[in-house]
Amino acid sequence: MNCLVNFKTPQLKKIHSGKVRESFRIDDQTRMIVATDRISSFDFVLKTAVPGKGAVLNQLAAFWFENTRDIIDNHFIKLIDPNISLVKEASPIRVEMVVRGYLTGSAWRGYEKGKRKVSGVTIPEGMKKNQAFTKPIVTPTTKEDSDREITPKELVDEGWVAANIYKAMEKVSLALFERGSNMLEERGLILVDTKYEFGLIDNKLVLIDEIHTPDSSRFWSKENYENDPVNAEQLDKEYVRSYLLKNKKNDVYPDSLPDDVVQETTRRYRDIYGMITGESLPEIEDNVLARVHSNLVKHKIIKDGFIAVIMGSPSDIEHCNKMKDIIEKYDVKVDMRVVSAHKNGEEIPKVIEDYNNSVEPGAVIAVAGRSNGLGGALAANLTIPVFSCPPFSDKDDMMVNINSSLMMPSNTPAATVVDPKNAAQIALRSLNLSRLKNIFMKEIQKMKADLIEADRTIRGENV
Ligand SMILES: Nc1ncnc2c1ncn2[C@@H]1O[C@H](COP(=O)(O)OP(=O)(O)O)[C@@H](O)[C@H]1O
Numbered sequence: 001m002n003c004l005v006n007f008k009t010p011q012l013k014k015i016h017s018g019k020v021r022e023s024f025r026i027d028d029q030t031r032m033i034v035a036t037d038r039i040s041s042f043d044f045v046l047k048t049a050v051p052g053k054g055a056v057l058n059q060l061a062a063f064w065f066e067n068t069r070d071i072i073d074n075h076f077i078k079l080i081d082p083n084i085s086l087v088k089e090a091s092p093i094r095v096e097m098v099v100r101g102y103l104t105g106s107a108w109r110g111y112e113k114g115k116r117k118v119s120g121v122t123i124p125e126g127m128k129k130n131q132a133f134t135k136p137i138v139t140p141t142t143k144e145d146s147d148r149e150i151t152p153k154e155l156v157d158e159g160w161v162a163a164n165i166y167k168a169m170e171k172v173s174l175a176l177f178e179r180g181s182n183m184l185e186e187r188g189l190i191l192v193d194t195k196y197e198f199g200l201i202d203n204k205l206v207l208i209d210e211i212h213t214p215d216s217s218r219f220w221s222k223e224n225y226e227n228d229p230v231n232a233e234q235l236d237k238e239y240v241r242s243y244l245l246k247n248k249k250n251d252v253y254p255d256s257l258p259d260d261v262v263q264e265t266t267r268r269y270r271d272i273y274g275m276i277t278g279e280s281l282p283e284i285e286d287n288v289l290a291r292v293h294s295n296l297v298k299h300k301i302i303k304d305g306f307i308a309v310i311m312g313s314p315s316d317i318e319h320c321n322k323m324k325d326i327i328e329k330y331d332v333k334v335d336m337r338v339v340s341a342h343k344n345g346e347e348i349p350k351v352i353e354d355y356n357n358s359v360e361p362g363a364v365i366a367v368a369g370r371s372n373g374l375g376g377a378l379a380a381n382l383t384i385p386v387f388s389c390p391p392f393s394d395k396d397d398m399m400v401n402i403n404s405s406l407m408m409p410s411n412t413p414a415a416t417v418v419d420p421k422n423a424a425q426i427a428l429r430s431l432n433l434s435r436l437k438n439i440f441m442k443e444i445q446k447m448k449a450d451l452i453e454a455d456r457t458i459r460g461e462n463v
């Protein structure tokens with residue numbers, strides 16, 4: 001698996017899930033943006049992902065943030081993985097500042113039908129498809145469920161942004177567009193159009209989101225455009241779009257791409273990175289998820305593994321805390337949850353979805369007595385180990401609780417461990433982290449040495 005399709009971890013709170021990117025909360029001032037390898041075309045996400053695409057997008061944005069900071073400060077803090085950036089949290093201004101250098105895309109489609117105004121900007125008569133404007137125009141839209149063209153005056157009147165801030169956004173957008181166009185021109189590329197997003201940090205205007213990436217911009221090759229302006233092809237998307245168009249059946253696009261198209265798309269995205277930055281990207285690893293895991297741990301964003309302690313009732317908390325205390329000593333994340341298989345079983349699929357796709361190794365300890373449905377319901381659906389550790393108040397209670405934990409139907413691999421300390425230890429061992437193996441080895445050696453020592457003492461050999 002060398003694609004990052006679905007990034008999940010129980011250790012971070014997800015704050016936004018877009019078509020392609022996922023955003024997570026790090027702290028009040030910081031968010032983490034993960035650019036996955038998902039690809040969308042004609043406004044839907046394809047079932048096949050494109051290896052390397054997320055890394056190209058994320059690293060291109062980083063390149064441009066670094067190369068435009070003299071024009072305006074931005075949210076970018078650092079890359080922590082080719083697919084992941086840490087950024088400063090801003091209060092986003094819900095406006096997309098679209099800048100267009102050429103009459104194409106939706107503006108051209110409207111123009112063809114006689115439309116001469118886009119977001120309050122008048123487009124002159126007699127223009128041809130893909131023709132350059134005399135100078136770039138700014139055609140803002142609102143950021144809503146479906147983006148809406150809007151004039152600067154309406155933006156201010158409707159309260160989307162203050163007039164003075166809009167003025168600054170407009171000026172900066174044009175300056176960024178000019179910088180982008182000039183830098184790309186040197187590399188034989190045309191920045192056709194793009195959109196910028198802004199936010200406020202401590203009342204200061206900053207550039208947020210992404211900048212000059214294939215997902216937010218259109219690029220043409222200059223040579224291609226000059227030879228045949230009307231048929232200029234979008235460098236990245238055109239290839240996938242034309243495959244989808246060619247293979248449309250009964251008015252429905254294919255929902256996935258064949259292997260050779262995926263490989264060619266990867267190659268094109270990586271080419272674009274090279275063309276824009278002048279540098280080539282390292283080969284894509286065989287296991288991108290393992291790389292992401294190791295980078296997140298290295299940057300102390302997550303711990304290297306987690307153990308979920310899921311109790312059927314909050315009254316089991318004391319029993320669970322015994323395990324939590326032990327697990328945390330090993331610097332493993334504990335995710336404590338209350339979910340009852342019998343009473344709110346509808347929560348279980350959500351838990352399963354999170355844990356089955358988590359980037360780090362994990363295990364589950366299910367704490368439920370009487371008739372233990374929880375351990376089984378989890379074990380039958382999870383790809384990670386499940387240990388039942390039923391709570392009990394006395395010996396009779398114990399016999400009832402243990403029996404219902406032990407009797408599992410087929411394909412329901414829940415193991416039962418009675419002692420909470422043992423449950424914590426087996427869950428930790430099941431993570432198979434080499435860091436922990438070393439610690440356990442030392443503990444085992446110490447246990448043996450202590451026994452030998454005790455034996456000697458009892459036999460009077462230590463006198
Ligand atoms: N630094 C930031 N602070 C706050 N919000 C941000 C920041 N950077 C980007 N955003 C917001 O995060 C969201 C990212 O969404 P995205 O992944 O592009 O998916 P989509 O646009 O499809 O919803 C956007 O709403 C954007 O405005």
Ligand SMILES: [Mg+2]
Nearest residue numbers: 018019021209
């Ligand atoms: Mg977006």
